[in-house]
Amino acid sequence: MTSETPIAVDIQAATKKYGSFTALRDVSLRIRDNEFFTLLGPSGCGKTTLLRTIAGFETLTQGAIKLFGEDIADLPPNKRPVNTVFQQYALFPHMDVTRNVMFGLQMLGQGEAEARKRAGEVLELVQLSAFADRLPSQMSGGQQQRVALARALAPNPKVLLLDEPLSALDLKLRQAVRLELQQIQQETGITFIFVTHDQEEALTMSDRIAVIAGGQVQQVGSTRDIYEEPNNKFVADFIGETNLLDVTVTGLGAGQATCILPGGGSFTCPAADGSHEGAGHLSVRPERMAIVPVDGAELSGVVTRRIYLGTDMHVEVTLDDSEVMTVRVQNSADTHIPERGDRVGLGMEAAAARLLVD
Amino acid sequence: MAGGGISSGGQGSDMYEGLGARLILPAWAIIGFFLVLPVGLMLIYSFLTKEFRGGVIWEFSLAAYDQFFFDRGLFGDEPPKIEWTYINIFWRSIWQAALATVFCLFIGFPTAWFIATRSGSNRQIWLFLITIPYWVNLLIRTISMKFLIRDNGPLNEFLLWTGLVDSPLHIINTNFAVQLGLFYSYLPFMVLPIYASVERYNFAFSEAAADLYASKWVTLRLIILPIVKPGIIAGCILVFVPSLGAFLAPDLLGGAKNFMIGSLIEEQFKGNAGNWPFGAAISMILLSMVMVVLTLYARAQSKEEASR
Numbered sequence: 027m028t029s030e031t032p033i034a035v036d037i038q039a040a041t042k043k044y045g046s047f048t049a050l051r052d053v054s055l056r057i058r059d060n061e062f063f064t065l066l067g068p069s070g071c072g073k074t075t076l077l078r079t080i081a082g083f084e085t086l087t088q089g090a091i092k093l094f095g096e097d098i099a100d101l102p103p104n105k106r107p108v109n110t111v112f113q114q115y116a117l118f119p120h121m122d123v124t125r126n127v128m129f130g131l132q133m134l135g136q137g138e139a140e141a142r143k144r145a146g147e148v149l150e151l152v153q154l155s156a157f158a159d160r161l162p163s164q165m166s167g168g169q170q171q172r173v174a175l176a177r178a179l180a181p182n183p184k185v186l187l188l189d190e191p192l193s194a195l196d197l198k199l200r201q202a203v204r205l206e207l208q209q210i211q212q213e214t215g216i217t218f219i220f221v222t223h224d225q226e227e228a229l230t231m232s233d234r235i236a237v238i239a240g241g242q243v244q245q246v247g248s249t250r251d252i253y254e255e256p257n258n259k260f261v262a263d264f265i266g267e268t269n270l271l272d273v274t275v276t277g278l279g280a281g282q283a284t285c286i287l288p289g290g291g292s293f294t295c296p297a298a299d300g301s302h303e304g305a306g307h308l309s310v311r312p313e314r315m316a317i318v319p320v321d322g323a324e325l326s327g328v329v330t331r332r333i334y335l336g337t338d339m340h341v342e343v344t345l346d347d348s349e350v351m352t353v354r355v356q357n358s359a360d361t362h363i364p365e366r367g368d369r370v371g372l373g374m375e376a377a378a379a380r381l382l383v384d
Numbered sequence: 385m386a387g388g389g390i391s392s393g394g395q396g397s398d399m400y401e402g403l404g405a406r407l408i409l410p411a412w413a414i415i416g417f418f419l420v421l422p423v424g425l426m427l428i429y430s431f432l433t434k435e436f437r438g439g440v441i442w443e444f445s446l447a448a449y450d451q452f453f454f455d456r457g458l459f460g461d462e463p464p465k466i467e468w469t470y471i472n473i474f475w476r477s478i479w480q481a482a483l484a485t486v487f488c489l490f491i492g493f494p495t496a497w498f499i500a501t502r503s504g505s506n507r508q509i510w511l512f513l514i515t516i517p518y519w520v521n522l523l524i525r526t527i528s529m530k531f532l533i534r535d536n537g538p539l540n541e542f543l544l545w546t547g548l549v550d551s552p553l554h555i556i557n558t559n560f561a562v563q564l565g566l567f568y569s570y571l572p573f574m575v576l577p578i579y580a581s582v583e584r585y586n587f588a589f590s591e592a593a594a595d596l597y598a599s600k601w602v603t604l605r606l607i608i609l610p611i612v613k614p615g616i617i618a619g620c621i622l623v624f625v626p627s628l629g630a631f632l633a634p635d636l637l638g639g640a641k642n643f644m645i646g647s648l649i650e651e652q653f654k655g656n657a658g659n660w661p662f663g664a665a666i667s668m669i670l671l672s673m674v675m676v677v678l679t680l681y682a683r684a685q686s687k688e689e690a691s692r
Contacts (some may be wrong), residue, residue, distance in 0.1 A: 084589055101595040110595045116588035120610045129606075181596070259388035 032094065034059040034185055034217040035080060039109040040089035042075055049075040051241040057219060062211050064220045066228040067238035073221045077187050082106050094184065109178035109183040113193060116172045117162035123173050130181040168199045183268045185334045188220045192227065204231050225265050237261050258383040262309040269351045271308040275381065278303055283381040290345045291324050297381035307382045312354035314378030317364060323371025329364050339363055343370060432663035437656045448665035477644040481627035484566035488623045492574030500582035512574055526565055526632045533561060557639030565633030573622035581615025625674055645670055
């Protein structure tokens with residue numbers, strides 16, 4: 027995506043307070059047009075509040091929200107050209123599927139026949155044509171979820187907001203729907219803003235992710251950036267699994283940090299913006315660590331646990347200063363996996379580690 | 385584990401097998417004693433001959449129904465004409481009851497909505513406040529109302545004091561006073577069922593409607609009202625039916641001119657002047673009317689469900 031891509035939603039220094047509780051603190055985000063953008067964070071982090079302020083169900087205490095350059099802060103929800111897929115779907119229980127999907131169209135002034143035709147098209151898109159006459163109560167959770175999606179897509183909104191739409195589905199279904207959602211986003215070209223607490227969901231579907239915690243944006247970036255180049259401890263820990271190593275930083279410069287490892291060795295690796303000298307943390311993903319001979323290894327310790335994961339094996343190594351590191355080793359005939367109690371060395375490439383901002 | 389659960393379930397159903405008919409006996413006993421017996425008695429009485437000092441003579445007669453519908457002159461020997469007196473009382477009662485239902489709905493719905501949208505503990509307080517007046521006997525409350533609204537009562541004194549009126553408003557012994565009495569008597573029967581359905585209403589539906597470009601009024605009309613409709617219907621039935629048969633409010637607040645069916649029935653059973661078969665016949669006519677209305681409603685409801 028080029029820098030010329032228009033900005034769909036521009037959130038400027040948004041703050042939301044409920045009494046003395048601050049749900050959002052100075053949040054600024056620029057969400058591009060045609061983007062699958064995910065707001066990711068633990069429950070209570072403010073991601074749903076942020077989504078609701080875009081939909082218009084909450085008003086900001088401070089800050090501005092612009093939709094394609096137009097300030098929408100004062101518009102009520104029914105005047106905003108955005109639609110929402112609600113967490114519990116909120117399908118109108120007294121209307122059949124077609125009526126549910128037609129609702130938004132009719133509210134926009136479309137006639138019965140026109141709205142019915144469009145509803146048919148959207149139901150086809152979500153593969154629910156056969157269920158057009160059903161009541162929501164006569165459908166499974168997965169089907170209801172698709173109706174909710176169809177209802178929100180029907181008016182062809184500029185931005186579609188999705189509030190944890192998959193959280194009520196079982197795992198198998200969730201994985202299937204992920205792919206479908208992504209496909210529908212690409213087909214329709216509508217900007218999707220997707221809220222989830224599930225990092226796997228975020229990584230598999232999104233173009234870009236904003237990691238949110240404590241009402242603040244921790245990091246914004248592509249899925250690769252977020253995973254491979256986390257800024258701080260929270261992001262590194264929340265996205266995927268990581269090993270956090272206590273180190274002492276002795277030198278910083280040109281995006282590189284030189285630090286002293288627990289074993290006393292010196293190690294140079296990339297550093298996140300804003301990291302500082304002194305005590306710090308290195309993040310190393312389990313799959314970027316390797317088990318090596320003790321001699322000449324950066325770190326060494328004793329294998330204390332092995333967890334069988336099918337294709338992989340997690341080997342937990344307790345370092346001499348009692349920190350526990352996890353190494354992900356592929357299960358194959360020719361890899362030697364050490365036994366519990368074996369003394370091993372741990373190796374990592376410089377590019378695999380990253381000094382974090384605390 | 386699952387097998388164990390199933391087999392113990394099987395034992396359970398074995399244990400109760402064949403008991404069905406006996407277990408339902410108490411329910412039948414209650415229905416029989418409190419419904420079939422009194423209504424049956426009333427039905428039989430309506431076809432008996434009246435005894436002049438109250439009571440009945442056990443002799444079959446259609447006189448009670450005849451008296452309701454036909455005017456045969458003072459001595460009963462003229463050709464029958466339609467008797468309008470009682471039909472008019474019925475008509476006025478229906479009109480009064482319908483009006484009271486509408487008033488109760490217009491005040492009761494916002495009240496119920498208000499209560500249902502408070503936080504948990506506040507709801508309990510509001511519900512409590514709604515029900516408190518009903519700890520006092522209906523008769524006492526109706527008499528109090530009479531004192532409040534009479535020509536030199538506190539309401540008029542207050543209005544005169546504020547200068548809003550120059551002479552006391554004549555409220556007592558009017559249709560309006562009857563309305564006030566009915567409204568006051570039955571408002572909670574409207575509020576409580578509506579509250580129960582609004583409390584279950586999922587406000588995400590309103591958000592979804594707003595998200596799909598519906599204004600607040602459209603949301604109320606197309607989403608909220610249809611969803612809470614069962615509560616509204618229940619409230620309307622609970623207000624309309626007792627209002628139709630009410631006799632305290634029309635007697636005490638309406639005076640002789642604003643007679644309703646309830647008062648008419650009451651009169652037939654009071655003291656020695658009454659006419660038991662006639663009272664029973666009016667009750668049966670009232671009962672069948674209510675039944676017709678409820679049956680029509682039930683039929684409309686099931687048709688609506690079938691059309692979905």
